[in-house]
Amino acid sequence: MSDYTNALYKKTARIMIAVCGLLFSLFSFVYLYVFQRDVLEALHFSLAHGKTVFAPLASAIIITLILLLLRWGVNSLLGLKGKVRALAYLPSFLVLCALTDVGRGVYMSDYHTPWTWLLPLLVLLFVGLGYWLRGVFRVQLNQEGNVWGLVNSNLAILLGLCVLTVCVGDSNRTYHHELEAEYYLRTQEYDKVLEVGERSLEASRTLTVFRAVALSHLGQMGDKLFAYPQYYRSDGLFFDSDSLHTLRYTNDSIYYLLGARPYAGEDRMVFLRNICYKGSGKYTSLDYYLSALLLEKQLDRFMEAVPDFYLPEDTLPRYYREAAVLYHAERNDTLFPVADSLMIRRFKAYRELQQKGGSALEEQNRMRREFGDTYWWYYDYQK
Template sequence: MNEYIHKNYKKAARIQTAVCGFLFSIFSFIYLYVFQCDVLEALHFSLAHGKTHFAPLPSAIIITLILLLLRWGVNSLLGLKGEVRALSYFPSCLILGVLTDVGRTVYMSDYHTSWGWLLPLILLIYFLVTFWLRRVFRVQLNVESSPMTLMNSNLIILLVFIIMTILIGNSNRTFHRELEAEHYLRNHQYNEVLKIGQHSTEASRTLTVLRSIAMSHAGTLGEKLFEYPQYYKTDGLFFANDSSSVLRYTNDSIYYLLGVRPYNGEDRMEFLHNICYKGTGKSTSLDYFLSALLLEKRLDTFATAITDFCESDEEFARYYKEAILIYKDSHPDYQIQITDSAMIQRYTDYKIRRKESGPLVQGSNLMRREFGDTYWWYFDYQN
């Protein structure tokens, strides 16, 4: 009878080992390949200085296999068994979390984290404490518990370690969106950049600039700019000067896109005005200039620039036409005519609804639901 119970216990132990190994493998692969792929790619770029190509699928598989081997080695060294066998996953889960605990300073030349000394210290404490506890509770570890208790105990331990991994890793949604947008931008997938956070009202300055660069490359700044939140005015076209708040792309990327660099201390609006009127910038500089004027709500200058650089019968981009409709309300004799009947009707509806919507703060939310993707809403309600 005892021999039968012993065989069942050993069988349950093997099943428990296989189940925990399978669950950890699935978690590790999905965590690395799906949820932390961009963070892992950023870490790879930083460590390799951009000299090697990052392959997400092989990287996720190889790291998972290494962590499984590490778990096997830890268990062989410590001899954990029974209801606490899953404690051997602690180093693997900890390292998995540390690998994905990457912040905005990852691309800085002196990038380092406290994990450089903290990880070895935690692992040393883990091995010493676990080895000591194994000696203290040697008799208890040799007791053969029921298969259900064996399975549940180890699954709970593994679940706790998985939660620990998730808490350690970078789960900042804004940071992930910026990394993903940067990845697509580097691969010239401009439409994919614009799909990131497409329906969200949240947008960091870095993500806003990355979107603007993608639109400029695709030639759709005038068509798509105000489909996305614009909280930063002209700053949303240029990165911050603080290198720790941006990623691999910097303002040098934008100056290359425009074809000219500004003088030291030159105002951005003045810089864009000069390269357009002097003809020193690339063709992309005009859309940047016109978009900057719209973002700053400088419609008088915008209306002048349109007549200076465009033919009056030219087919303008969507947001240029929307801005012209606003301008013509106060300047009915303005020479450029908008003939888009659908847009004119929608603008008429917008003005009617604006009067009906009530106070500015309350009306902003009501109007945004229907007209939040228009320049009209931005001009009237965005601070």
């Protein structure tokens, strides 16, 4: 090989070191700060027991720098060269996998992850195997080969490790939405809670409860509750009793918001009704009770309760008015008690659109596009 070719190969090798370092740094920072920020925050909260504040930007930068140092240490030990130099990033990628492969049980006191023993085991195996192979292939590692082979091989290794990390790390969109909404709820940024997954028709029970809590704090439950998917009826106002299906919040936080807690075994609807009529709950309990009646499609009981808590001259929240219009329309009343001509006209348009032909599925989708944010759609089409 000529001196010119040797110089070009060595120069390309130095450039590749810098390029791989830059590409790894970009991937690590973006992956941690943009895609896995909520998972990283959850892991931090669990490890620190909530005693320290999580700084996502600083954490992503510091972790990336530490992983770069880890790569430097590994390569100093193994002396990887040529086409396999990028393999020195493997332990760093394994650390990224361990940090972002976090499940729902992260907040439980007995939480444990297989990465506790798997990460050091894999790193030791890699170092041991790499050290042994370095001695076996010492001659090949010291040989200078094709420049494009050097570039393509290292970039392929780096890309493969990136793909592996993304596949191992938690990529469940529903779980990420829950973590993000929970973070905003804990920091009392209630408007941002409502922005999480707002364009998606998917909504887990936990996310549905977070939205209800945020709306309650904002005093907008009667105006915005049915603007979001409601798949769980009144269960969507309370967390699941199984701790593996919830995050940091439990129903204790709901009871604190309501100002009362049920007796053991007390029916939820009875509990909500009692604290409203006895006045033992906070003002938030009224919206919870009326919303629970609407979610259970109990229009009769809803219309019985409204006069007990609202004066005739009061302006009802949007969905309470929609429910009142629907209630009287179901009974073929000629007079609508809601003095809202715009809403009455919209309800008539709703009924007219229902009369158009098509299959049940076509009708449901057509009505969702035009009236999916109304209580009428929920009452008629949500199972």
